[in-house]
Amino acid sequence: MTVKVAILGFGTVGEGVYRTIQSHERELEALLGKKVEVAAVLIQNKQKERNIAKEVLITTDFNELINLSQLDIVVDAIVGKDPAFNYLKQAIERGCHIITANKEMFAHHGKELLALAGEHQVSVGFEATVAGGIPIIQTLRQLLKVNRVGQIQGIVNGTSNFILTEMREKKQSFADALKLAQERGFAEADPTNDVEGFDAFYKLMVLSRVAFGNEPDWKDVERVGITSITSELIEAADQFGFRFKHVVSIQKEGDKLIGSVRPVLIRKSHPFYHVEGVENALNVYSDIVGRITLQGPGAGMFPTASAVIEDLVYVSQSNHDKKLEAYSVTEAIPSSNGSFNDFWLISGLSKTELSPSIPLVEQLSDQTFIVETTKEEILRKAKEYSSLSYYPILDGTQTFQNKKECITVSI
Ligand SMILES: NC(=O)c1ccc[n+]([C@@H]2O[C@H](COP(=O)([O-])OP(=O)(O)OC[C@H]3O[C@@H](n4cnc5c(N)ncnc54)[C@H](OP(=O)(O)O)[C@@H]3O)[C@@H](O)[C@H]2O)c1
Structure with a gap:
């Protein structure tokens, strides 16, 4: 046979x-x-x-x-x-x-x-559709048998991560780092899918279905690529020990799934801080186990083949009476939709344009600041000033318990 x-x-x-x-x-x-x-x-x-x-x-x-x-x-x-x-x-x-x-x-x-x-x-x-060789789908399937997932965060596009790493380490411009990625075969001749966040968006939708049994409305998911990040911003953030990463995030707030695909700043305490170059990583927060971080090669011939071959064994051995298990139906952890303060790096405004509702924590340059405020306040400001760019600052110190109350930075 x-x-x-x-x-x-x-x-x-x-x-x-x-x-x-x-x-x-x-x-x-x-x-x-x-x-x-x-x-x-x-x-x-x-x-x-x-x-x-x-x-x-x-x-x-x-x-x-x-x-x-x-x-x-x-x-x-x-x-x-x-x-x-x-x-x-x-x-x-x-x-x-x-x-x-x-x-x-x-x-x-x-x-x-x-x-x-x-x-x-x-x-x-479909293991190979998300993060290449990292066995995230099988991990979620296994975890979801009893755990309830609260949030998933991920660096799932190696091209964007490579470009951001090169820009910081070698003080290169976005254009030069992209050119290098293309020369090394990490980026397509047309890099739009990667640098504008479409590839990461597709992966996030697959993750959402597995973890929450559903997807947010695609048009409600904020999708921001890395093209707006300048070497000056990277340098300003680096002075404070923050690194830019392109991160996807999905979590449940009330009955709604909230997803985002965008550049964020990562503190040293966060597991993504040391995820460099073409590497991928995923954080899964669930109620029993707490946080799990998986890191590994997100693409390439053999890492991706590894995911496909693991699936080959999975489909060959699976019990055909339970086919729809592929998408989870376990209950997700409800989280608050509370307005809590987060730290943000914002740029494109002068100090006088910051209202008292956006308290300044640190001034990095004429128009670049670290502030502590709610997402609602930042979005209000962004509507008022189209020049404003904003990046949440993630740290890795939240435990699952405080996540339950204010389920992490809502990027
Ligand atoms: N590369 C990675 O590391 C990676 C990782 C995870 C997932 N993926 C996904 O895996 C898929 C394949 O990626 P890849 O990097 O292997 O692409 P690739 O190197 O460009 O290879 C694509 C292959 O598909 C064939 N092909 C394309 N359209 C076809 C069609 N309509 N009918 C028959 N054959 C067709 C091409 O045929 P010819 O050889 O004759 O041109 C080629 O052999 C993509 O969906 C990608 O998003 C890739």
């Missing part, structure tokens, strides 16, 4: 999955009691040289692949919503388990694919 796998795409991820199935053949056979074989690979360009065994079908025609006499698992390692969604629907309807690394497609269509998979008694693996 063999498990027959088709891989859609043979780029960084597809090739990594193919090579890992070969290199870990014995481990997989021992775990599953069956050999795992790649039966087919879907590509776009037939002219490219690829190191694929002769017996594997290499095709540009999805119909040829989906009509193979035996096919058990389809791995999606192509880019974008279409045609991946359409292919995966067909794979489920044919009775295959599916595994995807494609966050854009899964953020848009995950719910539909999971429902369809439930109808067809097959499983969906």
Whole structure:
């Protein structure tokens, strides 16, 4: 008996999955009691040289692949919503388990694919859609059996983190750091998805579904990229021991899910302070265990393949009567929507323009200050002065108990 796998795409991820199935053949056979074989690979360009065994079908025609006499698992390692969604629907309807690394497609269509998979008694693996090699989805699934999750924070885009690290360490401009990221293969020729926060946004929506069983309304989620951060701001923050990080956050306030994707400042006490370069990290706050921090490679051929192969084992072993467990339904911890004071770095206003409701803690330069106030007050000010940019300052000293009362800085 063999498990027959088709891989859609043979780029960084597809090739990594193919090579890992070969290199870990014995481990997989021992775990599953069956050999795992790649039966087919879907590509776009037939002219490219690829190191694929002769017996594997290499095709540009999805119909040829989906009509193979035996096919058990389809791995999606192509880019974008279409045609991946359409292919995966067909794979489920044919009775295959599916595994995807494609966050854009899964953020848009995950719910539909999971429902369809439930109808067809097959499983969906999507570990690789968030934070590459970090096993955050499996960790959440395990944790949510009893714990209630209050909040998730994450550095989930390695390109943005690399750029911010370079800007601080080498005192480079945003443009120079981006150029270096492109030269090193960490950023696409068109970096919009990464530096404007779209990629992080998709990952946040996947996390929200797993942790809270739902998503915030997409249009209510603040999405701010890193393009507004200047070397001057980074230097001013650095003098006070703060580091800029691009952080996603999701938490429940009353009945509402509040999500954000934005640059924030991190104090030394926060676990994200030392997450540098292309590394990713996630903080999960839950009621029994408290805070868990996971850190590791958020992308790359083998880290991502690791997530896909872990899913391959998961879908092969999962109990088909409980398919919809993939999205959690455990109750989330209610948190206050109270107006509590946080620390912020704000810039773009003169001292006289700060009203008494925004008490100054420290002046960093003519127009850059640290203040202590509520988010509501900051937003009011931002409406009044379009030149104002503001960054919450996160620290890592909150315990779960005080989070329950004022569930952390609401970034
Ligand atoms: N790279 C990472 O570290 C990473 C990490 C986590 C998740 N992901 C996600 O994984 C997916 C793949 O990323 P990647 O970096 O491996 O991309 P990539 O290197 O650009 O490779 C994409 C592959 O998909 C094939 N392809 C694209 N569109 C296709 C279509 N319509 N029909 C058939 N084949 C098609 C391409 O074929 P040709 O080779 O013929 O051009 C190529 O082999 C993306 O959704 C990405 O967001 C990537």
